[in-house]
Amino acid sequence: MQQLDIPTRMMKMKGFIYRYFLEMVEERFGLTLVDTLVGKADLPSDGVYTHLGNYPYEEMLQLLDALSAETELPKESLLHAFGTYLFGRLNATHPEVIGLYESPVDLLKGLNDHIHFHVQNLYPEAALPKMEVREMGPGHLQVLYESSRGLYRLAHGLMEGVFSHFNIFVGIQFRLLEADGTIVQFELEYEPE
Numbered sequence: 402m403q404q405l406d407i408p409t410r411m412m413k414m415k416g417f418i419y420r421y422f423l424e425m426v427e428e429r430f431g432l433t434l435v436d437t438l439v440g441k442a443d444l445p446s447d448g449v450y451t452h453l454g455n456y457p458y459e460e461m462l463q464l465l466d467a468l469s470a471e472t473e474l475p476k477e478s479l480l481h482a483f484g485t486y487l488f489g490r491l492n493a494t495h496p497e498v499i500g501l502y503e504s505p506v507d508l509l510k511g512l513n514d515h516i517h518f519h520v521q522n523l524y525p526e527a528a529l530p531k532m533e534v535r536e537m538g539p540g541h542l543q544v545l546y547e548s549s550r551g552l553y554r555l556a557h558g559l560m561e562g563v564f565s566h567f568n569i570f571v572g573i574q575f576r577l578l579e580a581d582g583t584i585v586q587f588e589l590e591y592e593p594e
């Protein structure tokens with residue numbers, strides 16, 4: 402991936418991801434906690450994000466640290482929950498994209514070459530993961546996640562969001578192929594249609 406060589410501290414991320422993150426915090430834990438996080442995390446942006454602006458990726462890590470400290474929940478679980486929430490928001494804001502797919506497997510198969518491909522064209526600065534999908538048999542999918550950001554628990558939640566959008570129950574297991582979570586193999590088991 403082109404961004405693999407960029408050190409984490411120099412990476413940026415789209416503003417709408419931060420906005421949805423703070424929105425989730427507000428919905429689940431209340432507005433006071435949003436204020437507390439923004440204050441405690443000591444962010445260069447002061448927690449003010451425009452939808453299409455680009456902000457240091459480190460701010461996401463600082464927000465996650467602060468949320469984890471305040472709620473006493475592990476960062477991994479918070480990222481996972483955010484993934485499911487984020488899919489709901491992406492579906493609400495881009496129904497024309499999600500609506501093109503007839504099944505969760507088609508959608509996941511279209512992620513690299515269609516969804517994120519267009520995202521990359523629109524925002525060349527975006528750092529997107531690579532997610533290779535392999536159909537292993539009826540109701541069994543293997544997804545290989547690769548990204549210098551190691552946000553595999555976000556991918557986990559997003560994939561659950563995709564299946565739940567199609568009302569299909571999925572069981573997801575994963576194995577870290579790199580200890581820092583930059584390469585992760587997911588096994589998805591679901592009820593075949």
Ligand code: HEM
Pocket residue numbers: 413414415418491492495498499509512516517520526527528529530548549550551552553555556559560563
């Ligand atoms: C309409 C649908 C979608 C749009 C418009 C979209 C767009 C984006 C954008 C703009 C980013 C941030 C990149 C940056 O600022 O550097 C991102 C990140 C990400 N996307 Fe998507 N995405 C969509 C659906 C999905 C789905 C369905 C999945 C997985 C099932 C997914 C997985 C991820 C992950 C894991 C990241 C975090 C970055 C990383 O791990 O490297 N996205 N996406």
